[in-house]
Amino acid sequence: MARPEAEVTAQAATVRIWDVAVVGGGVVGCAVARRFALEGAAVVLLERAPDILAGASKGNSALLHTGFDAPPDSVELACMQAGYHEYLEIRERLGLPLMETGAAVVAWNEDDLVRLDAILAQAHRNGVTDVRRIDRAELMQREPNLAAHAKGAVLVPGEHVIDPWSAPLAYLTQALAHGAAVWRNAPVTGGDFDGVTWHLATPRGPVSARQVINCAGLQGDVLEHELLGSSDFEIRPRKGQFVVFDKAAAKLLTTIILPVPTERTKGVVLCRTIFGNLLVGPTAEEQPDRERAATDSATLAQLRDQAIRMLPGLADIPVTAIYAGLRPASERKEYRIAAKPGRHWITVGGIRSTGLTGALGIARHVWSLYAEQGYRHTPPEVGHWPRMPNLAEHEMRDWQQPGYGEIVCHCEMVTRREIEAALTGPLAAGDRHGLKRRTRAGMGRCQGFYCTARVAALCEGRLHE
Amino acid sequence: MSDSRPIEVDVAIVGGGPAGLAAAMALRAGGVARVTVLEREEAAGGIPRHCGHPPFGLREFRRLMTGPAYARHLVAAALAAGVDIRPRHSVVRLHPGGQLDLASPDGTRQMAARRVILATGVRETPRSARLIDGDRPLGVINTGALQAYTYLEQLRPFARPVIVGTELVAFSALLTCRKAGIRPVAMIEAGTRATARWPTSLAPRLLGVPLHLRTQLVEIRGRKNVEGVVAAGPDGTPREIACDGVILTGQFQPAAELVRASHLRLDAGSGGPAIDQFGRCSDPAFFAAGNLLRPVETAGWSWREGRRVGETVAQDLAGALPASTREVVIERDAHIKLVVPQRLAWPQFGAGIGDHVQLRVARAIAGTLSARANGQVIWQRPIDTLPERRILVPLDALPIPADARSILFQIDPRG
Numbered sequence A: 001m002a003r004p005e006a007e008v009t010a011q012a013a014t015v016r017i018w019d020v021a022v023v024g025g026g027v028v029g030c031a032v033a034r035r036f037a038l039e040g041a042a043v044v045l046l047e048r049a050p051d052i053l054a055g056a057s058k059g060n061s062a063l064l065h066t067g068f069d070a071p072p073d074s075v076e077l078a079c080m081q082a083g084y085h086e087y088l089e090i091r092e093r094l095g096l097p098l099m100e101t102g103a104a105v106v107a108w109n110e111d112d113l114v115r116l117d118a119i120l121a122q123a124h125r126n127g128v129t130d131v132r133r134i135d136r137a138e139l140m141q142r143e144p145n146l147a148a149h150a151k152g153a154v155l156v157p158g159e160h161v162i163d164p165w166s167a168p169l170a171y172l173t174q175a176l177a178h179g180a181a182v183w184r185n186a187p188v189t190g191g192d193f194d195g196v197t198w199h200l201a202t203p204r205g206p207v208s209a210r211q212v213i214n215c216a217g218l219q220g221d222v223l224e225h226e227l228l229g230s231s232d233f234e235i236r237p238r239k240g241q242f243v244v245f246d247k248a249a250a251k252l253l254t255t256i257i258l259p260v261p262t263e264r265t266k267g268v269v270l271c272r273t274i275f276g277n278l279l280v281g282p283t284a285e286e287q288p289d290r291e292r293a294a295t296d297s298a299t300l301a302q303l304r305d306q307a308i309r310m311l312p313g314l315a316d317i318p319v320t321a322i323y324a325g326l327r328p329a330s331e332r333k334e335y336r337i338a339a340k341p342g343r344h345w346i347t348v349g350g351i352r353s354t355g356l357t358g359a360l361g362i363a364r365h366v367w368s369l370y371a372e373q374g375y376r377h378t379p380p381e382v383g384h385w386p387r388m389p390n391l392a393e394h395e396m397r398d399w400q401q402p403g404y405g406e407i408v409c410h411c412e413m414v415t416r417r418e419i420e421a422a423l424t425g426p427l428a429a430g431d432r433h434g435l436k437r438r439t440r441a442g443m444g445r446c447q448g449f450y451c452t453a454r455v456a457a458l459c460e461g462r463l464h465e
Numbered sequence B: 001m002s003d004s005r006p007i008e009v010d011v012a013i014v015g016g017g018p019a020g021l022a023a024a025m026a027l028r029a030g031g032v033a034r035v036t037v038l039e040r041e042e043a044a045g046g047i048p049r050h051c052g053h054p055p056f057g058l059r060e061f062r063r064l065m066t067g068p069a070y071a072r073h074l075v076a077a078a079l080a081a082g083v084d085i086r087p088r089h090s091v092v093r094l095h096p097g098g099q100l101d102l103a104s105p106d107g108t109r110q111m112a113a114r115r116v117i118l119a120t121g122v123r124e125t126p127r128s129a130r131l132i133d134g135d136r137p138l139g140v141i142n143t144g145a146l147q148a149y150t151y152l153e154q155l156r157p158f159a160r161p162v163i164v165g166t167e168l169v170a171f172s173a174l175l176t177c178r179k180a181g182i183r184p185v186a187m188i189e190a191g192t193r194a195t196a197r198w199p200t201s202l203a204p205r206l207l208g209v210p211l212h213l214r215t216q217l218v219e220i221r222g223r224k225n226v227e228g229v230v231a232a233g234p235d236g237t238p239r240e241i242a243c244d245g246v247i248l249t250g251q252f253q254p255a256a257e258l259v260r261a262s263h264l265r266l267d268a269g270s271g272g273p274a275i276d277q278f279g280r281c282s283d284p285a286f287f288a289a290g291n292l293l294r295p296v297e298t299a300g301w302s303w304r305e306g307r308r309v310g311e312t313v314a315q316d317l318a319g320a321l322p323a324s325t326r327e328v329v330i331e332r333d334a335h336i337k338l339v340v341p342q343r344l345a346w347p348q349f350g351a352g353i354g355d356h357v358q359l360r361v362a363r364a365i366a367g368t369l370s371a372r373a374n375g376q377v378i379w380q381r382p383i384d385t386l387p388e389r390r391i392l393v394p395l396d397a398l399p400i401p402a403d404a405r406s407i408l409f410q411i412d413p414r415g
Ligand SMILES: Cc1cc2nc3c(=O)[nH]c(=O)nc-3n(C[C@H](O)[C@H](O)[C@H](O)COP(=O)(O)OP(=O)(O)OC[C@H]3O[C@@H](n4cnc5c(N)ncnc54)[C@H](O)[C@@H]3O)c2cc1C
Pocket: A023, A024, A025, A026, A027, A028, A029, A046, A047, A048, A049, A052, A053, A054, A055, A056, A057, A058, A059, A060, A061, A062, A063, A064, A065, A186, A187, A188, A189, A215, A216, A217, A218, A219, A220, A223, A238, A239, A240, A241, A282, A324, A325, A326, A327, A328, A351, A352, A353, A354, A355, A356, A357, A358
């Protein structure tokens, strides 16, 4: 059964030794905690912020990628494909949504057009065999609102849209239901390894574990400098800004529109979100700062214009939200996953721009690195499949069922019943950002004009900000 | 669906603010039996519910009231007139001919109305749509949210905010802060003068809040909570102002999402539904009134508009309002931001929502405002105005030729 955090703290006082401490509650840490808990290891996840998903995982494009354009034969590709399949396999039992949109890599000029063949060849080489060329006529038939200068495309039927937050929340909730624990507001600030056990320091008390798995995202190399004295990789944050259009835009588009990629980036995507909006982004901007993901109006205006050039109907549609995320990229274009058996440490770093898709696959890969070292646990019966509340617009929402009490956020139709649920349970929201990610309250077109105060009142004294 | 049969009413009013409630009362006074106001909040009353300051009620009750007192008065008067008010009923979709999808805590339902009046009001533009640079911490809110914190929830979102903008509502933010014991550190305005009229624009000085004109908000800083803003003054030098909140005031826009998602025509200038002088939308089963029609008027104005649309709809249901046989489209040049109504219908009948065309300009401008039909100037007048000020052109001052398909309003700037 799930364990409330207070109880865990009490246990910590008796100096429990965990099998594994996962540092970092991003999507990767959550998936790793789940895998290890399902395999029978005693897992504690340590997150420095008041809530999980406070780093790279709080702002991404929310696409479930097939890996059609990933580096061939890479660990990244293998993890993405394993992650993709596991997501599809478990999602219904966890109540995780899927919007089956498919994607089109669209050629907007002659140069793009000549590069489509190479994209197709790479997709087939990566085992994504349903990818095919479509001509302009077929593209326009699929997407009649697309700008007339589209020249043709590569269609990737398997690319889909998911909910970026309910997935990691489900992974960690399931881990908790199988004996794992989570400490929030618990940054790992130091630690000693005595040859058998790690003794980690956090402001909430010491944590002892036989193995540390570093899933600290943007802080991964910093953590290793602190605890190991050195790091094999260096995080180079890469910012991506987004513009989200009003829900009125969703009817203009079905397929995810991808550009023909360049050396540096997959480029700006135009797609619907699972919540019924339409987004354009991300940019790719290197910056030294690992904490701040600021938006700037010039870039946002450019993104908006770029979106209108692809989908002219957007010109009349207001902007609902803006946001930015930081990719935990490293100095190399690959995942940086490695075990250091002598130090009882596994690095899961540099999970740059595909971690939402790859997380479940990464978790399996990390488990095998661990198991290869001879560790054995007895898997519990996997009996708990906690269902996430549905926030996807194309499926039944809470307000459509009686007894919800009150609609608190009118733009996103968030009910008091949903807010209450998000404020209770083993993984209750830790701060107001976390509450937004769990319910969407305040994330709609009025951005809290009507509901901010009501939400604040419902949360009074119930968060750990 | 908890119940598949639609609820049948004569008139469904979407939104229980001053406009919606006034329309409902006028309908009852006009002899319409089943008048239902659908209000998504826990109580009707609209924006005045959280404007804890005067002046409200002068036009309607000939008394000076605070917003909440005024809202309670309106609700009581409507109930006394036999209006069916349903709080916590959200209208989620409009269908042709007057069908509505509703959500309430008891379940989802459909409503079939012979006529629908839309009166969903306005809201302020949030941070996102203003594309403001910087971080996205908590504590960046509009005046509406500030008032809800203060008057509805008795909470204080911050202690030392910066107020952005100088429309009338910014002074209402100032008063709200004062009431809540919040001390704004500055009020900033990009223009060369405060938008609201004197003497309101003296208020900041009287309340000891420095007003910085020709000052642009450049950036918001702070990871979790607001830590400061960067603002650039007249010389363009960016300067950090320490604060723990930002109040983004004004830049109103009609709450027109239901219209946008429906079959009804939306007007790009006003941001509200396109109407004729009776308040009739592109589907004649739908009418609209109040601040949904345009940003932004006072409660008293919205109330009067609601009453007139209510009267018109009562006559329509009695078969007196003729279907339009000829329409004149009202066009505008780029200096003019919006015009309401967007078309005039013939045959003429009564006064409609007012006896004028309302215009607002896009930028501060002085010059000659004229109306043209068939290429001829049919009316003109000098103007010197600001964007938030209303310009009224009396309908009976416009000699519209019988063969005109449209009239064009334009401004020739002076100098
Ligand atoms: C703009 C953008 C678009 C993207 N689009 C997609 C997409 O469409 N599809 C897709 O699959 N992927 C996408 N991604 C990639 C995906 O978001 C990332 O790969 C993923 O979020 C990385 O997760 P993570 O768990 O490694 O890192 P993070 O989410 O950063 O998690 C690390 C966590 O560790 C915590 N932490 C750090 N230091 C400590 C410490 N000392 N002690 C305790 N805790 C600590 C942090 O607070 C944080 O919560 C995108 C990313 C970005 C930025």
